[in-house]
Amino acid sequence: MIASIDYEGQLIYIKYILTLAEYDKNGKMSLTFNPEKYKELLIAYLPKIIRTEAENKQALAIIEDLMHRERTPEENELYQLLITLIEKFEQEYYQPDEQINPHSMILFLLEQFDRNREDLQVVLGSENVVNHILHGEQKITPEQARKLGEFFHVEPSLFIM
Template identity: 70%
Template sequence: MTLTFNPENYKQLLITYLPRVIKTEAENEKALAIVEDLMHRKRTPEEDELYQLLVTLIEKFEQEYYQPNQQNNPQSMLLFLLEESGKSLTDLQAVLGSTTAVDEIVQGQAKMTPEQARKIADFFHVNPSLFTE
């Protein structure tokens, strides 16, 4: 059974959480708490959309706040998602089908290919653009 996206349910989530561009550390902490809650449960399509939106907003804030002159760091995002989700490198190896590829990406020795970024994004239910520089 395929779950379908319900715009009315998504609207109610948006009204409840009122996501917006994050400008302060307090707003970031609030968004992180929501993401952590959503991360540890089976999400509806609407919750998954909210989750992806919040991860994007958090990443944008943290990139500007903590690393204002650095580009997106796919390795850091991957490590963050692994830690927050409780998933392991072994889980990631199953997704990519290669221990070597995972080790090289995690250690910063290789950049993710677009295909690897898509597979990892699907695994974490996030936008693949989080893993591009």
């Protein structure tokens, strides 16, 4: 029997009742995998390759449920399978189509922080410099990257390619 004891509350929580065959040589718990129970889980949840955001959300809900409780060996296999399917989907679905460059990062941060080009002119010195940087005609210097990092409260390395 595998149990935990709450001495203050004077309670015993029984986790597993096992046969001797279910323990390994070192006396550690070794739960056996039951293919029939796993088959029942597969039939109940019908895991498959995730192709849409809705399917991903459904798989995430199952993961969330399994994550917050003690899992049987069969549930753990389902859990690992779903994690693999979710990771594969998210790598493909959320992978940006194009590389993020320093210029697009500045435009993104301007929008996020509700700032405009005039704010950048104060940071970088002139309208001409801001225009050249935002159009990708001029590389951002390490000093400009430092100033942008301070302005947006991010790492300056985001602005250096």
